[in-house]
Amino acid sequence: LEGCAPCGELAQRLAFLAEVDRLKSVLRASLLCDGSRRENSAEHSWHLALYALVMAPHARPAVEIGRVIRMLLIHDLVEIDTGDVPIHAQNGAAHHGTAQLQAEAEAAERIFGLLPAPQGVELRALWAEFEANETPDAVFAKSLDRAQPVMQNIASGGGTWAEYRVTYAQLVERVGLRIERGAPTLWHWLSESAQVYFTARTGG
C-alpha cells in the first residue's frame, strides 16, 4: 500500500486493515481447547466477540452488546507492537507494569492513528475504555476476556495453570473477581468446573 497517501481515507482504512493482519502472528499463553497449539490474539478476539454475542443474556441490563463486540474486536490490537503478557506470568505481577502500560499507549497511538481521524480517535477511546474497566460495557468485556482462557484451560486439561503452577486461590484473585464483577453467573459455573481440576491436581 506504499504511495497511497494521496488516495485518501479509503487507502488509510485499507492500510489499517492490512496492518492489523499482524495480530494473527501474536501468540498467547493459552492453548486451543484441543491442546494442539497456542492461540493467537486475532482468533482469541474473534472468540471473545462470540462470547459477548452468546453470553449477552448474562450481562447486566446497562450493557450494550454491540459496543462490547466492537470493543473486544479491537481490545488486543496494541499487542501487534507490545506482544501478549500472560496473566499468570512472573507470579501474576507482569501484567500492569508502568513500562507495559506506556508501551501499550504508544502502540494505540500508532495503530489507531493509521485510520482517518474521526474513526481512529473513536476506536482509540473505545480501547482506553476497555483498559480502564469502569463502564458497564468495559466491565462485561473484561470479564469475558478473563473467562475465555479459564474455559480453554478447563477444556485442555489445565493449560497455563499447570505451566505457571497456578493455585485455585491465585485463580480467584487474578481472574475470578473480575469475571464475577461483570458476569457473576458465568464465574459461578467456571469456578465449580475449575475446582474439579484443582482438587484432582492436589489429590485433595
Next chain:
Amino acid sequence: LEGCAPCGELAQRLAFLAEVDRLKSVLRASLLCDGSRRENSAEHSWHLALYALVMAPHARPAVEIGRVIRMLLIHDLVEIDTGDVPIHAQNGAAHHGTAQLQAEAEAAERIFGLLPAPQGVELRALWAEFEANETPDAVFAKSLDRAQPVMQNIASGGGTWAEYRVTYAQLVERVGLRIERGAPTLWHWLSESAQVYFTARTGG
C-alpha cells in the same frame, strides 16, 4: 462439558463456545499478508468483522453495521464440519455444488442447535441470510468476504492467484462483481491494485 445438560441454558452456551473453538483449526487457501502461513477461518472471521467496522462509511445507507458484524462472526462456523472450499479451486466450480450446500445446511443445524433454541434459531437465520446474499446487510457482508482475500493476495505477492493460475478476467467474474455489488468504491481500489499484479505477471 459432559454431563452438564441439567445445568441448562448456560451450559448450552458454554458448550457452543467450546465447540466453535474448532474453527481455529480450519485452514483456508489464503495466506497471511506476510505470506508466512495459511489463514484459519476463525482469524479470517475476526478480520472480516473489523473490515465491516472500518469500511462502514463505504456501505450503502440501508446497511446496519452491527448486524453485518454479527453475521461475519458466525458466517464460517459451518466449516467446522465441512471445511473451507477455496473460491478458485476446481477452476472456480467447487464453491456451490449441491452436496456442499447440503453439508453446510446440516452443519448449521448441528452447530447452531447447540445453543438455547431462541438464540440458535436466530443465528442460524442470520447465517442463512448471509448465504442467500439478498438483503443489504448480506450483500455488504459478502462483498467484504470476497474482498479480504484479494487484499491478502495483493499483500503477499499473488497468494492463491498464483497457486490456482487465476486470470484477471476470472477474478472479476468470481469475486469482483460481488465486491462491486456491496462495496463499489472498495472494488474500484482493489481492481486497480490487482491489475498491477496481473499486468506484471503476464509481462504485459
